[in-house]
Amino acid sequence: MHAWPASEVPALTGQGRDLRIHDTATGGLVTLDPGPVARIYVCGITPYDATHMGHAATYNAFDLVQRVWLDTKRQVHYVQNVTDVDDPLLERAVRDGIDWVGLAEKETALFREDMTALRMLPPKQYIGAVEAIPGIVPLVERLRDVGAAYELEGDVYFSVESDPNFGQVSHLDAAAMRLLSAERGGDPDRAGKKNPLDPMLWMAAREGEPSWDGGSLGRGRPGWHIECVAIALEYLGMGFDVQGGGSDLVFPHHEMGASHAQALTGEFPMAKAYVHAGMVALDGEKMSKSKGNLVFVSALRRDGVDPAAIRLALLAHHYRDNWEWTDQVLADxxxxxxxxRAAVSRPDGPSADALVEELREALTNxxxxxxxxxxxxxxxxLQAEQGGTDEGAPGVVSRAVDALLGVAL
Incomplete structure (x- = not known):
């Protein structure tokens, strides 16, 4: 699967600084010090309704992470998945009477267009769940063979008790985990499971649903969490720098994924930092496909809204905050x-050297x-009220805003 084209990132004079960022697993700020190549995995969309402002806010956050790293003269190895087969996608296709493959392809293409318009830097690998199945099956077989997984009526489940570090991402108690599992795709009440929290690794083929050859597992399709683990381990390996996504992925997705990887490798942790973006609401409720209260990037673009303004609307909120989309947010x-744009259109202006350092300081914090x-x-x-005599200043500001914030002036 291909990603989207990359916009050029201007090189700035001086040196960027190492990123301090909130790590969900430790509950505090950590200073990331990647090697020459910084490694980041961000969970992608389930392509049945893209791209709403919640999506855009999440990917904007991790685009900033990349830009801070690029400013330190590092390379960035960014990987993102697409969950192009899953229950919500299949349910939407049935509801609308359309082919699930066509639905996934259409929404993924729209997502690419929106990411391009918003100047989000693309991943190096953009991998769909379906194309990852040949790499997923051996991992599930390994987990089963070492006793970290078991079969139940043809399905294969991961045993959370096989990972001594289970719970170290979310730090939730069992009751909270069980509640979230039921809300977010799990089946804690299924009879026969060793632990109600055990997540599915491989779903045996169901009548009327797509399935693939799973070798010794039989025909079926992969669970949600093992998909991301297989892709991350193949392209980034254990101990990569940032695992990212929305805050609704902390549990079960990132918790379970970490345990899968740790049980497979015997190493801890899967990622050096778990970074999560806040939720975007509309009319007092979190934007979600199930509620239908969505504001789409593509709809705003069709209405003539400049994508740079959409990006500025996202940037006006701290990435970890929950906030509400309103007409006033966009107008501002x-x-x-x-x-x-008026400020940088003038031939000269106040010196911008200090501004570049302010931008760096803000983003690395x-x-x-x-x-x-x-x-x-x-x-x-200052430019509007006093002007200045530095002929290079408007250009410096334009390049800095582009390089660090992804906004083209």
Missing amino acids: AVARLGRW DLDAPAALAAVDRWAV
């Missing part, structure tokens, strides 16, 4: 974009994008 972003926007606002006000 459109106005800000206009002020910034747990991706504080609102502080970065405020710094550019101050420069734009």
Whole structure:
């Protein structure tokens, strides 16, 4: 599966700084010090309704992570999956009377278009669950063979008790885990499981549903968590720098994925930091496909909204915050974009050297994008009220805003 084209990232003078970011597993800020190649895995979409503002906010956060690393002159190895076969996708296809493969392809193509428009840097590997199945099957077989998995009526489940570090990502108690498991795709009440929290690794073929050859597992399809584990281990290996996604993935997805990988390799942890973006609401409720309260990037673009304004609307909120999308949020972003573009359109202006360092300081401090926007606002006000004599300043600002915030002025 192919990703989307990369926009050019301007190189800035000076040196970027190492990123300090909130790690869910430890509950505090950690300073990341990757090697020459920083490794990041971000969980992708289930392509049956893309791309809403919740998606966009999440991928914007991890785009900033990449840009901070690039500013330190590192390379970035970014991997993202697409869950192109799963219950919600199949259910939507049945509801709408369309082919599930066609639905997945259409929504994935739309997602690519939106990511391109928003200038999100693409992953090096963009892997669908279906194409990952040949690599998933041997992992499930290994887990079964070492006693970390078991069969139940043809399905294969992972035993959470096989990983002594289970629970070290979310730090939730058993009751909270069971509740979230039931809400987020698990089946804690299924009879015969060793532990109600045990997640499915391989679902035996069901009548009327797609299935694939699973070798000794029989025909079926993979569970949700093992999909990401197989892709991450193949392309990044254990101990990569950042596992990312929305905060709704902390449990069960990231917790279970970590345990799968740790049981497979005997190593801990799967990732050096678990980083999670907040949720975006509309009319007081979290945007979700099940509720249908979605604002789509593609719809805004069709209405003539500049993608740079959409990106500024996302950047106005700290990535870990839960916030609400409103018409005023977008209007503020459109106005800000206009002020910034007017400021950099002049032939000279106030010195921007200090601004570049302010941007770096803000973003390396747990991706504080609102502080970065405020710094550019101050420069734009100074430009409007006083001007300046530095002929290179507008260009410096344009390049810095592009390189570090992904906004083209």
